Amino acid sequence: MDPSEVAQNAIDAAARGSFLALVALGVALLFGIMNLVNFAYGEVILAGGYAMLIFTTWFLDASVWPLLIIWTVVVAIVFALAQERLAFRPVRHADPTTMLVTSFAVSVLLVNIAIVVWSGLARPVEIGGVTLEQFTAGEIRIRKLDVITLGAAAFLLLSLTAFLKRTSLGIQMRAASEDFRMSQLLGVPANRVIATAFFIAGILAGSVALITVGNQGSSSPGMGLFPLIFGLVAVVLGGMTSLIGAVVGGFVLGGLIVGLEQGLATYGMERFRDAFVFLAVIVMLVFRPQGLVVGRAIRERV
Amino acid sequence: MLTRTRQRTRSAGAELEADELRSAGIHVHFEGVKAVDGVDLTLRRGELLGLIGPNGAGKTTLVNALTGYERPTAGQVFLGDLDVTGWVPHRLGPMGMARTFQAVRLFDELTALENVEMGALGVGMRRKVARQQAWELLDRMGIADKAHQLASSLPYGDERKLGFLRALSTRPVFLLLDEPAAGLNEVESDELMLAIGSIRDDFGCGILVIEHDMRLIMGLCERIQVLDYGKTISEGSPSEVQADEAVIAAYLGRKGMQAADGQADAGD
Amino acid sequence: MSETGTSTRLPVGGSLGSLGVRLWPLLAPAGLTILISLLALMGSEVLERKATFMLINMVFVLGLYTFVGNSGVLSFGHATFMALGAYTFAFMTANVRVKNTTLPDAPGFLRDADIATWQAVALAAIVPAVFALIVALPLMRLNGLAAGIATLAMLFAVGVIVSQWQSLTGGNTAFAAIRRETDLYYALVIVVVLMPLVYLYQQSRFGLRLRGTREDLLASRSLGINTVRERTIAWVISAAIVGIAGAMYAGFNGTIDPSQFFLGARSAGGVTFLTIAMLVVGGISSLAGAVVGTIFLSGIAEALREVEKATDQRHITEVVLALILLLTLILRPRGITGGREIYWPFRREQTMRRPAAAPSAAGTSE
Ligand SMILES: Nc1ncnc2c1ncn2[C@@H]1O[C@H](COP(=O)(O)OP(=O)(O)O)[C@@H](O)[C@H]1O
Ligand SMILES: [Mg+2]
Numbered sequence: 038m039d040p041s042e043v044a045q046n047a048i049d050a051a052a053r054g055s056f057l058a059l060v061a062l063g064v065a066l067l068f069g070i071m072n073l074v075n076f077a078y079g080e081v082i083l084a085g086g087y088a089m090l091i092f093t094t095w096f097l098d099a100s101v102w103p104l105l106i107i108w109t110v111v112v113a114i115v116f117a118l119a120q121e122r123l124a125f126r127p128v129r130h131a132d133p134t135t136m137l138v139t140s141f142a143v144s145v146l147l148v149n150i151a152i153v154v155w156s157g158l159a160r161p162v163e164i165g166g167v168t169l170e171q172f173t174a175g176e177i178r179i180r181k182l183d184v185i186t187l188g189a190a191a192f193l194l195l196s197l198t199a200f201l202k203r204t205s206l207g208i209q210m211r212a213a214s215e216d217f218r219m220s221q222l223l224g225v226p227a228n229r230v231i232a233t234a235f236f237i238a239g240i241l242a243g244s245v246a247l248i249t250v251g252n253q254g255s256s257s258p259g260m261g262l263f264p265l266i267f268g269l270v271a272v273v274l275g276g277m278t279s280l281i282g283a284v285v286g287g288f289v290l291g292g293l294i295v296g297l298e299q300g301l302a303t304y305g306m307e308r309f310r311d312a313f314v315f316l317a318v319i320v321m322l323v324f325r326p327q328g329l330v331v332g333r334a335i336r337e338r339v
Numbered sequence: 340m341l342t343r344t345r346q347r348t349r350s351a352g353a354e355l356e357a358d359e360l361r362s363a364g365i366h367v368h369f370e371g372v373k374a375v376d377g378v379d380l381t382l383r384r385g386e387l388l389g390l391i392g393p394n395g396a397g398k399t400t401l402v403n404a405l406t407g408y409e410r411p412t413a414g415q416v417f418l419g420d421l422d423v424t425g426w427v428p429h430r431l432g433p434m435g436m437a438r439t440f441q442a443v444r445l446f447d448e449l450t451a452l453e454n455v456e457m458g459a460l461g462v463g464m465r466r467k468v469a470r471q472q473a474w475e476l477l478d479r480m481g482i483a484d485k486a487h488q489l490a491s492s493l494p495y496g497d498e499r500k501l502g503f504l505r506a507l508s509t510r511p512v513f514l515l516l517d518e519p520a521a522g523l524n525e526v527e528s529d530e531l532m533l534a535i536g537s538i539r540d541d542f543g544c545g546i547l548v549i550e551h552d553m554r555l556i557m558g559l560c561e562r563i564q565v566l567d568y569g570k571t572i573s574e575g576s577p578s579e580v581q582a583d584e585a586v587i588a589a590y591l592g593r594k595g596m597q598a599a600d601g602q603a604d605a606g607d
Numbered sequence: 608m609s610e611t612g613t614s615t616r617l618p619v620g621g622s623l624g625s626l627g628v629r630l631w632p633l634l635a636p637a638g639l640t641i642l643i644s645l646l647a648l649m650g651s652e653v654l655e656r657k658a659t660f661m662l663i664n665m666v667f668v669l670g671l672y673t674f675v676g677n678s679g680v681l682s683f684g685h686a687t688f689m690a691l692g693a694y695t696f697a698f699m700t701a702n703v704r705v706k707n708t709t710l711p712d713a714p715g716f717l718r719d720a721d722i723a724t725w726q727a728v729a730l731a732a733i734v735p736a737v738f739a740l741i742v743a744l745p746l747m748r749l750n751g752l753a754a755g756i757a758t759l760a761m762l763f764a765v766g767v768i769v770s771q772w773q774s775l776t777g778g779n780t781a782f783a784a785i786r787r788e789t790d791l792y793y794a795l796v797i798v799v800v801l802m803p804l805v806y807l808y809q810q811s812r813f814g815l816r817l818r819g820t821r822e823d824l825l826a827s828r829s830l831g832i833n834t835v836r837e838r839t840i841a842w843v844i845s846a847a848i849v850g851i852a853g854a855m856y857a858g859f860n861g862t863i864d865p866s867q868f869f870l871g872a873r874s875a876g877g878v879t880f881l882t883i884a885m886l887v888v889g890g891i892s893s894l895a896g897a898v899v900g901t902i903f904l905s906g907i908a909e910a911l912r913e914v915e916k917a918t919d920q921r922h923i924t925e926v927v928l929a930l931i932l933l934l935t936l937i938l939r940p941r942g943i944t945g946g947r948e949i950y951w952p953f954r955r956e957q958t959m960r961r962p963a964a965a966p967s968a969a970g971t972s973e
Binding site for chain 3: 406407408427428429430431432433437438440444445446447448449453456457458460461462463464465466469505506509
């Protein structure tokens with residue numbers, strides 16, 4: 038591979054990685070606080086996607102993009118909080134498997150509502166030409182959207198870090214994700230911490246929705262599924278119990294995907310790429326269940 | 340009767356003839372904590388051995404290391420001549436090892452009868468034989484009338500008995516009981532200790548009993564080993580141990596702490 | 608569960624009546640299923656097809672129950688076995704001429720295969736079972752959430768392979784001209800054969816040991832129970848059963864394609880969701896739950912399908928089913944049956960008696 042090809046691949050990997058890191062962070066946040074693997078997190082992204090459709094068809098066009106962004110993120114936050122209040126709070130004390138099935142039910146419910154309302158087909162969202170624009174430097178092409186993705190990811194990661202490190206609510210959140218029961222004993226309010234986690238997850242999902250719709254130019258009932266699944270994969274790779282792990286996992290997965298595409302292409306097998314990705318998940322779960330970055334211990338004492 | 344009908348369906352064969360369970364220089368260290376710090380212990384067949392020590396002394400961790408629940412940081416575990424260090428628990432069961440848990444850990448959604456059956460099934464007995472034996476054991480402890488109740492619905496005292504019977508139904512050669520009387524009242528404790536004694540007589544197995552209460556253990560065991568801070572600080576007959584300065588110091592010195600520990604324990 | 612003290616009552620030793628009472632947890636759900644099927648037979652052809660479809664789902668749920676109900680480990684991956692069974696059945700029975708034109712690159716023995724239906728069904732059980740045995744080695748070590756995610760990963764991985772391996776499976780295009788022999792009688796015979804097997808497994812030492820690991824993994828190990836082994840046994844049996852459901856489905860529909868089995872942007876939950884919902888709504892840890900849940904949700908789903916047809920509005924069914932599942936999880940997490948079997952409602956003591964052979968003299972040593 039010549040240098041420009043390497044650079045191109047690195048840029049691709051970084052763009053995908055930062056996207057996956059955003060999804061993974063949302064998944065890991067909820068897992069850390071309440072042991073919830075939230076399938077329906079994909080449908081928070083979905084809500085953001087259809088919010089964009091509504092905005093561009095009914096209200097304004099996408100040229101007032103700051104409003105579009107705020108609107109999308111707000112809708113996602115509302116959906117995330119509603120999920121928590123209506124579905125997950127009642128099962129908060131159930132075992133993780135029950136919560137997992139609950140989130141599966143919520144996910145199927147929301148996807149099918151979207152189909153009933155907007156049909157199963159993708160609906161184009163008019164967001165102008167951002168999606169197609171790209172910079173070129175020699176042989177390297179950089180899509181403007183990838184730059185935006187990287188920038189947004191960097192901004193959100195830094196803000197989240199600042200929030201977790203500097204504010205008292207953030208510190209309480211970190212305590213809760215380390216050891217929820219202990220943090221309860223120390224007086225951290227459960228409802229507030231959990232609601233905050235869903236709030237932040239909503240912000241992340243809204244951003245992911247903006248990027249996804251930017252990429253595909255449309256909203257569709259299935260648009261939350263693959264970000265969610267790959268976000269989950271990233272979380273497993275990085276480590277279920279660590280936020281840093283989620284980010285690391287996102288970038289590792291981004292690299293893995295690009296690497297697999299390159300490697301498999303030489304055998305004409307790139308369409309099997311995802312099979313290898315899921316195989317990697319199983320291998321990881323079996324041989325290194327704690328992930329690449331180790332968070333809190335999960336072994337049970339007798 | 341149980342002893343006479345004892346025919347082993349175990350896969351293990353010759354090793355079962357092991358007449359002692361022995362640990363040599365066992366260490367179990369957790370990050371920073373030396374929970375068990377070089378303990379030698381021998382449990383012979385047919386013997387009742389008491390293992391005592393203040394809270395946090397490392398008793399449970401030692402039993403965990405003996406039964407495969409904790410891999411020793413250093414040291415070895417032998418069944419007779421066979422080195423079983425690092426063996427997983429389910430390999431040791433069919434070799435004649437059984438244990439109970441400090442927190443009982445019953446199969447909540449199964450009946451009392453099924454709980455007791457499970458031990459026999461675990462070491463490879465058929466369902467019919469297992470069921471028959473379970474009835475006998477329940478009868479023996481006087482809880483046969485509760486055979487069809489779910490374990491989760493039993494009163495605490497019966498839960499303890501059931502945990503003991505479940506381990507017993509594997510027909511163990513070595514039985515390790517982690518605080519079998521914890522939380523029982525005085526009458527119940529005495530009753531249980533009597534039962535443990537009679538089981539040893541009938542089954543001829545070696546029984547190790549962890550117990551907090553000096554009074555109970557003194558009446559039951561022929562030999563006692565005392566742990567403190569992961570080390571053996573005394574060993575001998577009940578009267579020898581009772582007179583040992585080190586033991587008195589360990590217990591008195593930790594009196595204040597014990598109350599606090601006891602509360603933390605109740606949490607888990 | 609009753610608190611009846613049982614030791615004093617005399618058993619009715621060995622008569623057919625007492626056997627029936629003892630087997631009531633099997634006879635009740637089986638009887639209910641047969642009754643509903645016969646009622647459907649008397650109805651219209653549409654009703655008959657709906658009942659057949661219910662029985663196909665029931666076979667899937669029985670298989671799912673065998674593993675999930677007894678082990679307590681959730682699986683999102685069983686649709687994989689259904690797909691393997693369905694494709695096996697398709698290869699073995701589809702019209703040879705059609706296969707040779709649509710799948711010219713598939714191996715000859717598959718293109719030219721044309722075997723008896725019962726043989727194809729057997730093969731549709733064996734292929735997923737062998738696959739299950741192979742993947743068991745890594746998967747059966749996992750617990751709780753890790754197991755849920757890993758089985759999901761298995762579903763996706765196999766889904767990618769089936770839908771992308773164009774030359775073998777035809778990819779996303781439909782596999783057509785499969786021998787259509789699944790009718791209500793055929794489905795009912797399979798259910799009536801499989802349900803006792805599932806019950807038998809549950810009552811065997813293997814089933815009970817597995818339930819021990821479900822209740823307390825660590826405690827069960829101290830009794831010599833090898834979790835991985837017990838789970839693997841149930842996993843393989845359940846894969847075989849679900850594979851049969853796949854064969855039934857292929858023989859019912861006549862055409863199959865990956866989107867019918869695997870989760871994707873289009874499937875919106877699909878068979879994975881439907882069968883998990885049936886099991887959870889019925890009660891995850893009992894045979895009665897598997898059967899009752901299947902019948903209950905099938906009834907609701909089929910009624911709603913009619914509404915969908917009348918209003919020309921698809922996917923209402925999935926919305927309602929998801930709501931029912933959600934409400935069940937929140938209000939009655941153990942499902943309709945509470946996860947218990949159905950016991951003979953009269954003279955209960957007989958179902959729970961102690962064996963006649965048990966010695967009356969307690970504590971032989973004293
Ligand atoms: N899994 C573990 N991780 C870390 N520390 C442990 C673990 N298990 C036990 N310990 C520590 O080891 C010490 C001995 O514990 P334990 O064996 O339970 O004592 P005992 O049973 O005598 O009360 C305690 O300080 C306890 O906190
Ligand atoms: Mg202890």
